[in-house]
Amino acid sequence: MATKQVKNVVKVGIIGLGNMGTGHAGQILNGMIPRMELTAVCDINPDRLKPYPKLKHFESSEKMIRSGVCDAVIIATPHYSHTTIGIDALQNNLHTIVEKPISVTKYDAQKLIDAYKKAKKANPDLQFCAMFNQRTDPYYIKMHDMIRDGVLGRIQRSNWIITNWFRPEAYYRSGGWRATWAGEGGAVLVNQCPHNIDLYQWLCGMPSAVYALGGLGKYHDIETEDECCALFEYADGATGSFITTTGEAPGTNRLEIVGDKGTLIFDCSHGRNNLEFWQNTTPTSEYTKTATSSFGAPETWDDKIPTPGSRGEQHIGIKKNFVAAILDGAPLIAPAEEGIKAVELANAMQLSLMTKQRVELPMKAAEYDKFLKKLIKNSKFVKKTDENAGPTDLAGSWK
Amino acid sequence: MATKQVKNVVKVGIIGLGNMGTGHAGQILNGMIPRMELTAVCDINPDRLKPYPKLKHFESSEKMIRSGVCDAVIIATPHYSHTTIGIDALQNNLHTIVEKPISVTKYDAQKLIDAYKKAKKANPDLQFCAMFNQRTDPYYIKMHDMIRDGVLGRIQRSNWIITNWFRPEAYYRSGGWRATWAGEGGAVLVNQCPHNIDLYQWLCGMPSAVYALGGLGKYHDIETEDECCALFEYADGATGSFITTTGEAPGTNRLEIVGDKGTLIFDCSHGRNNLEFWQNTTPTSEYTKTATSSFGAPETWDDKIPTPGSRGEQHIGIKKNFVAAILDGAPLIAPAEEGIKAVELANAMQLSLMTKQRVELPMKAAEYDKFLKKLIKNSKFVKKTDENAGPTDLAGSWK
Numbered sequence: 001m002a003t004k005q006v007k008n009v010v011k012v013g014i015i016g017l018g019n020m021g022t023g024h025a026g027q028i029l030n031g032m033i034p035r036m037e038l039t040a041v042c043d044i045n046p047d048r049l050k051p052y053p054k055l056k057h058f059e060s061s062e063k064m065i066r067s068g069v070c071d072a073v074i075i076a077t078p079h080y081s082h083t084t085i086g087i088d089a090l091q092n093n094l095h096t097i098v099e100k101p102i103s104v105t106k107y108d109a110q111k112l113i114d115a116y117k118k119a120k121k122a123n124p125d126l127q128f129c130a131m132f133n134q135r136t137d138p139y140y141i142k143m144h145d146m147i148r149d150g151v152l153g154r155i156q157r158s159n160w161i162i163t164n165w166f167r168p169e170a171y172y173r174s175g176g177w178r179a180t181w182a183g184e185g186g187a188v189l190v191n192q193c194p195h196n197i198d199l200y201q202w203l204c205g206m207p208s209a210v211y212a213l214g215g216l217g218k219y220h221d222i223e224t225e226d227e228c229c230a231l232f233e234y235a236d237g238a239t240g241s242f243i244t245t246t247g248e249a250p251g252t253n254r255l256e257i258v259g260d261k262g263t264l265i266f267d268c269s270h271g272r273n274n275l276e277f278w279q280n281t282t283p284t285s286e287y288t289k290t291a292t293s294s295f296g297a298p299e300t301w302d303d304k305i306p307t308p309g310s311r312g313e314q315h316i317g318i319k320k321n322f323v324a325a326i327l328d329g330a331p332l333i334a335p336a337e338e339g340i341k342a343v344e345l346a347n348a349m350q351l352s353l354m355t356k357q358r359v360e361l362p363m364k365a366a367e368y369d370k371f372l373k374k375l376i377k378n379s380k381f382v383k384k385t386d387e388n389a390g391p392t393d394l395a396g397s398w399k
Numbered sequence: 400m401a402t403k404q405v406k407n408v409v410k411v412g413i414i415g416l417g418n419m420g421t422g423h424a425g426q427i428l429n430g431m432i433p434r435m436e437l438t439a440v441c442d443i444n445p446d447r448l449k450p451y452p453k454l455k456h457f458e459s460s461e462k463m464i465r466s467g468v469c470d471a472v473i474i475a476t477p478h479y480s481h482t483t484i485g486i487d488a489l490q491n492n493l494h495t496i497v498e499k500p501i502s503v504t505k506y507d508a509q510k511l512i513d514a515y516k517k518a519k520k521a522n523p524d525l526q527f528c529a530m531f532n533q534r535t536d537p538y539y540i541k542m543h544d545m546i547r548d549g550v551l552g553r554i555q556r557s558n559w560i561i562t563n564w565f566r567p568e569a570y571y572r573s574g575g576w577r578a579t580w581a582g583e584g585g586a587v588l589v590n591q592c593p594h595n596i597d598l599y600q601w602l603c604g605m606p607s608a609v610y611a612l613g614g615l616g617k618y619h620d621i622e623t624e625d626e627c628c629a630l631f632e633y634a635d636g637a638t639g640s641f642i643t644t645t646g647e648a649p650g651t652n653r654l655e656i657v658g659d660k661g662t663l664i665f666d667c668s669h670g671r672n673n674l675e676f677w678q679n680t681t682p683t684s685e686y687t688k689t690a691t692s693s694f695g696a697p698e699t700w701d702d703k704i705p706t707p708g709s710r711g712e713q714h715i716g717i718k719k720n721f722v723a724a725i726l727d728g729a730p731l732i733a734p735a736e737e738g739i740k741a742v743e744l745a746n747a748m749q750l751s752l753m754t755k756q757r758v759e760l761p762m763k764a765a766e767y768d769k770f771l772k773k774l775i776k777n778s779k780f781v782k783k784t785d786e787n788a789g790p791t792d793l794a795g796s797w798k
Contacts, residue, residue, distance in 0.1 A: 157628075157647060159560065161655070166683070168690035211610055213630045213638055219687060229556075229638045231612045231628050239612055239628045241640060248556060248657055249683045250699040256560070258647055263669075270664065270677060271701060278669060284565070284648045288618060291567035294418075300649040302670060358755060
């Protein structure tokens with residue numbers, strides 16, 4: 001069975017009408033994604049379908065996937081089912097956007113990607129995209145381009161303090177699956193930070209080892225991690241650090257990438273929205289060797305680089321790009337196959353912070369899967385929920 | 400034997416005329432320290448005594464200490480001899496300033512402090528001070544006072560990126576002892592960072608465990624550590640991180656301390672000299688429990704706190720305070736007894752980065768001493784030196 005011939009409009013169904021699914025539906029119904037038409041919505045809770053009287057309703061993703069009313073699906077369900085529903089959609093040749101994280105574990109992510117690769121063999125045009133909306137942010141694109149073009153020289157150190165993901169208890173109570181091992185498989189590292197972890201590896205590459213400190217339910221009545229302070233080792237000797245929590249306010253979002261030829265700093269917290277580049281007119285490594293003064297330092301220029309006017313199209317941009325990939329053959333901004341990296345890095349940090357051990361990458365996927373299954377099996381945590389809270393305004397929910 | 404009756408002027412001798420000793424001599428001879436008179440200088444290299452024709456010259460610290468021409472000494476020799484010369488001076492009842500670090504190892508620092516305590520029993524007025532000049536910096540004093548007064552509430556996270564200690568090879572070549580296990584016992588953690596480590600523990604307390612990544616001779620032709628990225632665990636659950644190197648330019652100096660009631664950020668790098676306080680009008684912990692919105696956050700005020708007009712008196716301030724302690728009974732700003740904390744924390748980071756193991760504090764002092772002696776014994780490193788480089792302008796050598 002081949003993908004349907006999609007000509008001028010991509011007919012899409014949304015699976016999962018929680019915070020994110022509701023947001024996607026609103027954007028499509030408001031005509032913000034040209035050539036994308038919302039034809040169907042799916043949720044196990046029929047009450048959540050009611051606001052969409054003109055669309056096809058499904059309470060089962062299997063039925064929607066096989067209904068013939070969609071060329072594509074957006075999967076915005078609790079995390080574990082990203083894998084199972086994703087595989088089902090891809091096996092049925094539907095173009096697919098999966099919310100982040102693409103899966104909870106590296107093991108699951110591999111299964112999902114394998115299913116895509118297999119389906120793609122029969123249907124080379126099949127598109128599979130991850131909702132890494134922050135890859136559309138002109139600030140990160142600028143940083144990415146500068147690194148790619150060698151402007152920074154060899155990266156020697158980086159660090160990201162991304163602690164402005166504050167969430168109150170009300171957030172965790174709004175979904176029974178949230179911040180449980182069985183329902184979500186983690187908290188800040190699998191829910192908020194996939195964006196930042198994806199961007200970090202997109203900019204600086206994958207580390208070769210990780211050590212993390214953290215807390216399980218440190219600031220909230222949850223059983224999973226709401227804080228993580230990690231150190232990264234890279235194969236070429238570079239170092240990194242990644243610090244996050246949902247328990248801090250107002251929180252910081254400051255990414256610093258130090259290269260031999262200069263330092264790039266993006267701080268979009270505490271009233272700032274600054275991208276700075278400090279250029280060393282002589283590379284540090286060269287100056288180190290040739291300087292004759294004991295206390296000198298390379299001359300540094302405060303290069304004022306063009307500042308993007310906005311934070312980009314975000315979720316709208318990813319959906320537009322998905323449409324362009326399907327209808328025009330445009331390359332995807334966030335191919336879901338790359339999403340396994342953020343999953344693996346999150347898994348490595350989770351494992352390290354729970355075992356207090358340094359974890360080498362690539363991880364053995366089956367081992368972490370087993371570790372997590374044990375956590376689920378042994379969990380005695382009773383989650384307090386307030387399911388009536390329902391979807392909430394997401395303005396400002398991404399950083 | 401009692402300390403000499405010092406009446407109106409403290410007669411001081413400087414031991415060691417390298418970078419720091421030369422600096423101290425200049426400040427005293429230029430009359431910048433009222434009631435402190437430089438009477439003698441001591442260096443094993445007689446050429447270094449020549450610029451001081453009017454002072455008493457010694458090539459042996461033992462002789463100067465017993466000469467009767469000094470009420471006090473400033474010890475600015477290579478690090479290991481801080482302990483031995485310090486003990487000798489204190490046992491001979493001389494008021495003593497010791498350059499940082501007070502010793503290379505916790506084991507040595509304990510011996511030094513024990514000698515002081517013993518001497519002090521006989522001479523309760525004996526003053527023993529560490530050259531932690533940055534404790535005179537009004538910015539750090541302000542931060543210290545705010546934390547002490549509970550303005551931040553409970554500290555939950557802190558991090559210090561202090562990477563603007565850049566040093567070229569020429570610096571390491573300027574002294575044969577520098578950056579060797581036998582001569583210095585380390586590099587960035589025992590030479591540049593004692594200031595920052597002391598301030599960090601002064602502000603946030605001592606951690607209960609440390610994990611560090613780092614490099615030995617990563618950016619320089621040296622055998623000791625020129626980079627360290629460390630995570631700190633505190634007994635009350637707080638976390639910290641400390642990132643430093645002498646291999647980066649221009650480098651960052653940004654200290655962030657996050658409390659339940661607000662966040663304090665001091666950034667004095669990249670053209671800034673900003674002390675910011677972001678106050679949460681409701682403590683984060685309280686808001687977390689009581690908020691009804693899933694995506695809300697405590698209201699934060701950008702409190703403009705008075706900015707100090709300068710970075711303080713630094714080395715001059717410490718020497719003035721030393722004089723005031725001796726002549727007026729003023730309390731010391733930097734009692735040398737507190738210097739053991741920065742030594743222990745540096746040792747813990749060094750041990751962790753070399754063993755890739757988490758290190759618990761308090762450390763077993765004798766164990767690290769043994770570890771270091773083994774490094775010294777096994778060292779095959781041949782240091783390239785250019786001793787003629789001599790003392791160099793120190794302007795900008797402290798951050």
